[in-house]
Amino acid sequence: MRILHTSDWHLGQHFMGKSRQAEHQALIDWLLVQVDAHAVDAVLIAGDIFDTGAPPSYARELYSHLVVSLHRQGVALLLLGGNHDSVATLGESRSLLAVLNTTVVAAVSDPADHVVVLPRRGGDGSHVPGCIVCAVPFIRPRDVWQSQAGQSAEDKQQSLQAAIQAYYQGVHDAGLALQAQLQQTLGRRVPLIATGHLTTVGASSNESVREIYVGSLDAFPTAAFPPVDYIALGHIHKPQKVGGLAHIRYCGSPIPLGFDEARQHKEVLLVDLDATGLAGVTPLPVPRFQALVSVSGNLAALPAAIAAAASEGTADKPAWLEVTVAEDDYLQDLPERINTMTQGRPVEVLRVRRQRASATATLFSEALETLDELSPGDVFARRLSQEDLSPDLRQALNQRYTDVVRSITEGAA
Structure with missing residues (x-):
């Protein structure tokens, strides 16, 4: 068998x-x-x-x-x-x-x-x-x-x-x-x-x-x-x-x-x-059907890292890219700078992160999270976790949330 x-x-x-x-x-x-x-x-x-x-x-x-x-x-x-x-x-x-x-x-x-x-x-x-x-x-x-x-x-x-x-x-x-x-x-x-x-x-x-x-x-x-x-x-x-x-x-x-x-x-x-x-x-x-690549570094090091990531993409199927900027993360025009580095390459930047050099960012990965990373269910779960609730009530609220989302989705369809 x-x-x-x-x-x-x-x-x-x-x-x-x-x-x-x-x-x-x-x-x-x-x-x-x-x-x-x-x-x-x-x-x-x-x-x-x-x-x-x-x-x-x-x-x-x-x-x-x-x-x-x-x-x-x-x-x-x-x-x-x-x-x-x-x-x-x-x-x-x-x-x-x-x-x-x-x-x-x-x-x-x-x-x-x-x-x-x-x-x-x-x-x-x-x-x-x-x-x-x-x-x-x-x-x-x-x-x-x-x-x-x-x-x-x-x-x-x-x-x-x-x-x-x-x-x-x-x-x-x-x-x-x-x-x-x-x-x-x-x-x-x-x-x-x-x-x-x-x-x-x-x-x-x-x-x-x-x-x-x-x-x-x-x-x-x-x-x-x-x-x-x-x-x-x-x-x-x-x-x-x-x-x-x-x-x-x-x-x-x-x-x-x-x-x-x-x-x-x-x-x-x-x-x-x-x-x-x-x-x-x-x-x-299992073959990789879509390239996902995460690169990090300061602005001097990122061009080479992005060029390497581009080798995993094609014109028809560009690599999805996450860029974490270190040291230069204080700059306000980071998205524009990253866009310039990727111009003409088979990559698509889905997220730019700023690596804050603080103790909070080091200890808690949430400091680097954006809402793009979270589904509505994740946001609800995070909010619910802040409350002191019994397991039964927590499960009941989760089920109620799921039912509401389903009814809204089916109504929209």
Whole structure:
């Protein structure tokens, strides 16, 4: 059984005035070729399929194109909800997509409902079980836990971690029961894996990742996951093993979602399973469909840096450029000076930053942020984080905000 593990596509992302539509279309076209070339049985997307709860129509169209194309290839698709995804948006077509060999797990429900059997590849309608998945999506605190009056922050953190661990254990128990049943029926062991969309202890994050459990849960302990053959994680955009463990992995986002990810090597993971468990994990590098380049320096050094960045762009597809000006950041005409340096080169400057030489700028990356970097949801989350609210109220306000944005977007359409 071979699974292609990917996550954090963020379809519909609006990036500093730029659409990622062309990149995501190229990604899907590339992925469909890889699925055939590497004999993939099933594709697993571990959350954050969409960038917002109310994705634009072209993002939904790309989503549908992926589902239909994989179905035509006889490849199963498992989609997990992430913290960026709307439960309602993912759930609205769940029954329809099930007919197309696609399973959508948008939100937490009864643990037994999160046990999914992924079949081996086949266009003849056969569904030979390839592996069992404890398909756990993003867990919102209100789904598994209620805070108690008088609890300290540490108590809340520990009780929430315990609740998430207990939920995983419930899904794992249901998975083990099905595994035993299939072994008796098939006469062979069917591998058991799990998923998650969260931050774990030992994972290395970056600026483009929004913290999930701010004030409640810093990271989920790796040891708290149940014993399975492989754990397919999403949320962290940098591909990595967790705690050096080969069977617990973030695949990372397939395209860079911010300039802080511009130098990362993006990949998807080919996960091979057999009756003994995990047979191997093979990273498959993803081509760069749009050049993102971040350069920095004073005005004397920037021309050479920009010339080097220009080598990554073409006249038809200029490189998107972030320029951070050091030392000369006090000058008022920096945009005009940068524009002169880029004149005639295949680059497009999306952002000019001034690197303030102050302790505040050194300590807090927010000092370099502009509104161009933040979505409306990010701004709302930042404002909400300044209030002392219970986790339940915080989640309720987040859901209300998502509902309002969706109603406005759908009304405008």
